[in-house]
Amino acid sequence: MNDRKESSPLGAGGLNTTVLIIDDDEDILLSARLFLKQQVKQVITCKSPKEINVLLSKNEVDIILLDMNYQKGASDGREGLYWLEHILSIDKDYVVILMTAFGNVELAVKAIKKGATDFILKPWENEKLFATISAASKLRESNRKVKKLEKIHKSLQKDMTRGFEHIVGEADVIRNLQNTLLKVAPTDANVLILGENGTGKQVFAYEIHGNSQRKNQVFMHVDLGSLNENLFESELFGYVKGAFTDAKEDKPGRFELADGGTIFLDEIGNLTLPLQAKLLSVLQNRTVTRLGESKERKVNVRLITATNMPLNEMVSKNTFRQDLLFRINTVELLLPPLRKRGTDILLLANHFMQVFSSKYHKELRSLSTQAKNVLLNYSWPGNVRELQHVLERAVIMSDGNEITEQDLQLSPQRFAQNNAIPDEMALGDMEKLMVQKAIDKHKGNISKAAADLGLTRAALYRRIEKFGI
Numbered sequence: 015m016n017d018r019k020e021s022s023p024l025g026a027g028g029l030n031t032t033v034l035i036i037d038d039d040e041d042i043l044l045s046a047r048l049f050l051k052q053q054v055k056q057v058i059t060c061k062s063p064k065e066i067n068v069l070l071s072k073n074e075v076d077i078i079l080l081d082m083n084y085q086k087g088a089s090d091g092r093e094g095l096y097w098l099e100h101i102l103s104i105d106k107d108y109v110v111i112l113m114t115a116f117g118n119v120e121l122a123v124k125a126i127k128k129g130a131t132d133f134i135l136k137p138w139e140n141e142k143l144f145a146t147i148s149a150a151s152k153l154r155e156s157n158r159k160v161k162k163l164e165k166i167h168k169s170l171q172k173d174m175t176r177g178f179e180h181i182v183g184e185a186d187v188i189r190n191l192q193n194t195l196l197k198v199a200p201t202d203a204n205v206l207i208l209g210e211n212g213t214g215k216q217v218f219a220y221e222i223h224g225n226s227q228r229k230n231q232v233f234m235h236v237d238l239g240s241l242n243e244n245l246f247e248s249e250l251f252g253y254v255k256g257a258f259t260d261a262k263e264d265k266p267g268r269f270e271l272a273d274g275g276t277i278f279l280d281e282i283g284n285l286t287l288p289l290q291a292k293l294l295s296v297l298q299n300r301t302v303t304r305l306g307e308s309k310e311r312k313v314n315v316r317l318i319t320a321t322n323m324p325l326n327e328m329v330s331k332n333t334f335r336q337d338l339l340f341r342i343n344t345v346e347l348l349l350p351p352l353r354k355r356g357t358d359i360l361l362l363a364n365h366f367m368q369v370f371s372s373k374y375h376k377e378l379r380s381l382s383t384q385a386k387n388v389l390l391n392y393s394w395p396g397n398v399r400e401l402q403h404v405l406e407r408a409v410i411m412s413d414g415n416e417i418t419e420q421d422l423q424l425s426p427q428r429f430a431q432n433n434a435i436p437d438e439m440a441l442g443d444m445e446k447l448m449v450q451k452a453i454d455k456h457k458g459n460i461s462k463a464a465a466d467l468g469l470t471r472a473a474l475y476r477r478i479e480k481f482g483i
């Protein structure tokens with residue numbers, strides 16, 4: 015191989031870049047090398063483009079200076095175009111600068127259309143060559159940064175989705191909510207999710223995002239409850255360098271970062287009136303202005319909000335703006351507390367038992383009848399989150415392959431408030447719950463359970479089959 019490599023401590027130019035020059039003219043190679051070795055980290059020269067593959071596989075090349083003609087007498091530049099395509103097929107991010115003779119500008123334009131970054135006319139002036147290489151080096155650097163950020167973005171997205179559960183639930187109220195969710199998700203309608211703490215508002219918000227056309231874009235969760243007056247604007251709208259003492263560099267806000275995706279504003283009921291006004295203006299104009307600048311930046315986000323506070327009541331007490339409520343509640347989802355979800359309690363408990371069994375390498379397969387009764391009769395003030403914690407602890411404490419009442423360690427004061435029958439439970443769900451309770455009470459004895467329910471054994475079996483108990 016007739017290539018030549020020269021490395022030097024960064025010279026006067028100080029460009030931290032490696033340049034590969036391919037030209038069949040020895041004089042060109044020599045003069046380019048002599049000049050560039052003082053300007054860049056490394057210069058590699060080579061006479062034949064046939065060596066490109068080997069050179070690119072052995073060296074971390076940033077910029078390639080490529081001649082257009084190699085065969086004797088050739089001047090149509092076809093070889094250069096061929097090798098340009100070849101290089102870009104190895105990695106489309108290579109920065110290729112073509113060297114062409116005066117009068118061949120049309121050819122250079124054609125090459126740029128095919129993906130070359132720039133061209134330089136031969137013979138060149140060193141200053142012009144340096145300016146071209148310097149611009150190309152900046153481009154290569156920013157391409158690299160973009161690639162790195164894309165990787166980080168992808169892995170963050172994976173992390174974000176990994177943490178979310180799919181909605182578990184079969185109670186009529188949950189099914190109805192899921193139907194509404196599927197209808198509303200593909201639209202860009204603003205959704206307000208209401209419900210007590212731990213009822214799954216974030217799970218529903220993510221499910222809306224996951225069923226929308228924005229599913230491959232960012233899902234940005236912002237806990238408004240944790241932002242004080244000072245942080246609110248800088249976090250949500252961003253700032254420019256110098257906007258305040260600690261603003262050392264420009265920073266986009268959460269709205270800008272969520273551009274193209276979904277922004278989930280949690281605990282919206284906690285916003286003070288002045289902050290509500292600021293948020294409303296962004297939602298109305300769909301633009302944000304970073305602190306310290308006057309430029310308005312357009313943002314395209316889908317808005318989902320959530321709270322456990324009674325927003326309608328707050329409007330009548332003038333602690334929540336009615337115009338903001340109208341802006342955010344195009345569709346409202348009201349998540350019922352867990353104590354009103356009937357046998358979904360057991361469904362969720364089984365689900366969490368499986369999740370934690372596999373996490374803690376345990377072989378738990380079922381809940382004892384007593385444990386089921388306890389779960390159904392507990393009031394669940396912390397809702398699904400509490401159930402999740404209770405099951406995690408039970409899986410850890412359990413010795414056998416069945417979770418017992420003792421493993422659950424539920425506080426006795428919290429019983430009796432809950433008869434596990436929701437206020438607005440559908441008849442079918444109620445019947446299923448009664449059947450399940452009777453079977454549990456008689457420890458699976460069908461005759462006794464049927465007698466208790468005033469049914470024949472056959473009638474009870476039909477219901478067991480119907481409800482999949």
Ligand SMILES: Nc1ncnc2c1ncn2[C@@H]1O[C@H](COP(=O)(O)OP(=O)(O)OP(=O)(O)O)[C@@H](O)[C@H]1O
Nearest residue numbers: 179180181182210211212213214215216217398399
């Ligand atoms: N229907 C469900 N299916 C499976 N897991 C659920 C369901 N609902 C909630 N969870 C789980 O319960 C926990 C609490 O849910 P989530 O954080 O969505 O509740 P939240 O209403 O947003 O709570 P908070 O009001 O405290 O912010 C999470 O770990 C979530 O994965």
